[in-house]
Amino acid sequence: MGQRLRRLGGATPGGSWEAVFATPDPRLKAVVLGDYAGWVERGNLPVLRRHLPNVMVPVILNLGPLWRVTSPALADGETVAVDSFLAGMHDRFATSYSDGNSFCLQINFTPLGAHRLFGLPMAELTNTIVDFVDLLGKDAALLLARLRDCDDWAARFTILETFLLQRFADGQEGRREIAWALRQLERSGGSVPIGDLATEIGWSRKKLIHSFQRETGLAPKGIGRIYRLNRMLSLLQGAARSSLAELAQESGYYDQAHFNRDFRDFAGLTPRDYLAEIAPDALRGAAG
Structure with missing residues (x-):
């Protein structure tokens, strides 16, 4: 790998x-x-993060303390301790907890990329958190051992x-048909x-939905909802004086109430509460 590394950093309260x-x-x-990302956090205050659904399959290669995570497949309030893991496609939010110290490397795979990497129907991993070594066995264990023995980010990225x-x-x-349908949704x-989509590729609607869900983890309608949500979030965080109703319409929602219902389903919070949680000033310019 000959790419230059890009670094960011800063202070936190802890x-x-x-x-x-x-x-x-x-x-x-x-x-x-996107990019490979290495992450180091040092502190003495616990950290809780809420992760909204996205059209990707993140893999966390852990180089430090264990994480505690939730997923939609777990009972409300239940957490599990994990080391390196994959998060299958989610249709609801998940959370991750640390004691304030974390050290990891993250790769975000396309749903079809994850399908190829793990050789499994991604529908089997929907809404779950799965141990990385359990999925790939000794090859994954060897990769993690090499990453943990390395003390240089450039070398870690090369190993990965x-x-x-x-x-x-x-x-x-x-199947090219699934990849094409996914691109059209995006x-x-x-x-x-x-x-x-089904008509264009010459399949029945039922066959498209079944095959799409098997290979990506969610049905086309579910992935379409996530793309629409993410577009709305992108617009909302960059809003100047636009109202939520105007942004909802621009994102493809029937109205603001439709967006609010979808958002609650995904995030467990109202849009305003979520943006306040991740960035207190994010809504400063958005009218009600």
Whole structure:
């Protein structure tokens, strides 16, 4: 890997944090979303984070203390201790807890990339948190051991990328129809009718929904809802004087009430409460 690393960092009320990013090899563009990210947090105050659904499958390679996490598959209030893990596609929020200290490397896979990497129907992992070594066995254990023995971020990213290039070397991409349908949902912000997708690829609606859910983890309608939610969040956090109703319409919702219902389903909070939780000043410019 010849990419320059990009670093961010700062102070927190209880300590400090550092994030390090590297761009994946272009050969992994179809399976990895965005950059690799290394994360270090040091502090003496507990940290709770709420993670809303997204159209990706994050993998956390843990190099430090264990995490405690929730997922929609667990009972309300139940947490489990995890080391390195994968979060399957979610249709509701999850949370992660640390004691204020964390040290990890994160890769975000496309749903179809994760399907190829783990060789499983992603529907089996929906709304769950799964141990990384349990999924990939001794290869995953060896990867983690090498990462933990390394004291340099550039070398860690190189070790990770070598592992991924080997895993994806077969070049198999799965069914093109599913990849095409997923791209259409992304490009339309989740607004393209499922019947239109099925007609275009020459499948029945039932076959498209079944195959799509099996390979990505969620049905097309569910993924469309997440794309629409994420578009709304992007607009909302950059809002100047637009009202929530105007932003909801621009994002493809019938009205603000429709958006509020969807958001509560996903986040367990109102939009305003969520933005206040992650950034107290995020709504300063948005009218009611």
